[in-house]
Amino acid sequence: MTPGPTEIPERVREALARPIANPDVNPAFLDTYRSLTADLAAVYSTEKDIVVLGGEGVLGLETAVASTIESGDRVLCVANGLYGEYFAEFVASQDGDPVLCSFPADEPIDPNAVREAIEKAARDGEAFAAATFVHCETPTGTINDLETVLGHCREAGVLTIVDAVSSLGGAPVPMDETDLCIGASQKCFSAPPGLTTLAVSEAAWERIEATDARGLYTDLEPWRDIETTGEFPYTHLVSNCYGLAEAVSMLREEGLADVFERHEASAKRCRELGAEIGLDTDAEEPLCSPTVTAFEVDSALAIQGVLHEEHDILVGTGLADRENDLLRIGHMGYNADVEHVERTMDALEDVLDGSDDWDTGF
Numbered sequence: 415m416t417p418g419p420t421e422i423p424e425r426v427r428e429a430l431a432r433p434i435a436n437p438d439v440n441p442a443f444l445d446t447y448r449s450l451t452a453d454l455a456a457v458y459s460t461e462k463d464i465v466v467l468g469g470e471g472v473l474g475l476e477t478a479v480a481s482t483i484e485s486g487d488r489v490l491c492v493a494n495g496l497y498g499e500y501f502a503e504f505v506a507s508q509d510g511d512p513v514l515c516s517f518p519a520d521e522p523i524d525p526n527a528v529r530e531a532i533e534k535a536a537r538d539g540e541a542f543a544a545a546t547f548v549h550c551e552t553p554t555g556t557i558n559d560l561e562t563v564l565g566h567c568r569e570a571g572v573l574t575i576v577d578a579v580s581s582l583g584g585a586p587v588p589m590d591e592t593d594l595c596i597g598a599s600q601k602c603f604s605a606p607p608g609l610t611t612l613a614v615s616e617a618a619w620e621r622i623e624a625t626d627a628r629g630l631y632t633d634l635e636p637w638r639d640i641e642t643t644g645e646f647p648y649t650h651l652v653s654n655c656y657g658l659a660e661a662v663s664m665l666r667e668e669g670l671a672d673v674f675e676r677h678e679a680s681a682k683r684c685r686e687l688g689a690e691i692g693l694d695t696d697a698e699e700p701l702c703s704p705t706v707t708a709f710e711v712d713s714a715l716a717i718q719g720v721l722h723e724e725h726d727i728l729v730g731t732g733l734a735d736r737e738n739d740l741l742r743i744g745h746m747g748y749n750a751d752v753e754h755v756e757r758t759m760d761a762l763e764d765v766l767d768g769s770d771d772w773d774t775g776f
């Protein structure tokens with residue numbers, strides 16, 4: 415019950431064991447790749463192009479930035495959490511000029527403040543080349559409503575990059591005004607870690623073609639016509655693609671509306687049961703994510719250890735300097751299940767009740 419990598423269903427495990435089609439010479443792999451991207455487009459609810467790269471979510475984030483940002487480009491990095499701030503590092507690594515627009519972790523992103531920052535930069539002759547956002551801040555269980563702020567970016571002609579790593583496949587992602595939207599296989603898809611997915615708009619492709627990308631593996635340009643040419647720039651992760659294709663087709667069989675509803679119901683039950691045992695969520699409504707809940711606790715590391723040792727349930731703790739202050743329950747993908755949540759919260763209640771007896775060697 416961690417916020418990813420998530421438990422993998424049997425069907426996906428079986429798909430991983432299929433014989434390997436050589437991706438360079440066997441047309442069967444291209445068929446798999448095409449049907450994977452078509453199913454992913456349905457999950458993204460978009461007609462934009464989808465690219466699947468071999469690598470974890472961070473590769474997707476870095477690729478989005480490396481393919482569109484050149485030396486000296488100013489990029490507005492909008493953040494109310496760790497991953498929002500993380501984008502500034504990717505921009506700096508491309509010799510870009512990141513400008514952080516930060517909000518407190520327990521507050522929503524203010525679209526007006528972002529619009530003012532964009533307008534001021536344009537007036538000062540220092541217009542932003544792009545803006546970056548995070549849909550779900552996994553470290554605090556915060557989901558951001560990005561529709562309005564992305565609309566402001568579009569009106570100002572600012573390219574938008576959205577990290578939807580921990581929401582894609584578990585909640586609707588804001589796609590209309592998004593130019594590059596990044597997901598990862600091991601979160602709400604419940605496939606193994608190893609693939610990152612990118613939805614790419616026409617405006618993003620134009621930028622990618624005009625950008626002198628510094629990376630090779632992180633350059634999206636060779637992927638533009640892949641579905642017609644079948645000429646993959648490197649050997650793809652065939653088994654991971656089989657696994658993700660199976661996972662995404664399972665989501666489509668269930669129906670997206672039902673998938674999202676299952677995540678909402680699991681999250682709601684998690685918060686209700688937390689409230690019953692006196693736990694506050696770090697995010698407050700309407701910022702609570704349907705995919706992950708962060709409860710404020712003392713001694714998160716000790717609780718995590720006892721839950722694992724005594725109940726065989728693994729949950730996440732906080733990140734960075736909040737490591738010991740937050741307990742994060744992932745109800746994403748296969749684990750977005752009310753029964754799984756109830757079992758976890760029962761066990762958590764038991765662990766908290768027995769806290770006087772802990773051996774705090776965790």
Ligand SMILES: Cc1ncc(COP(=O)(O)O)c(C=O)c1O
Nearest residue numbers: 470471472497550552579580598
């Ligand atoms: C919001 C968010 N973005 C990016 C990442 C990085 O993804 P990965 O661990 O697949 O590199 C994570 C991982 O937890 C995440 O939660």
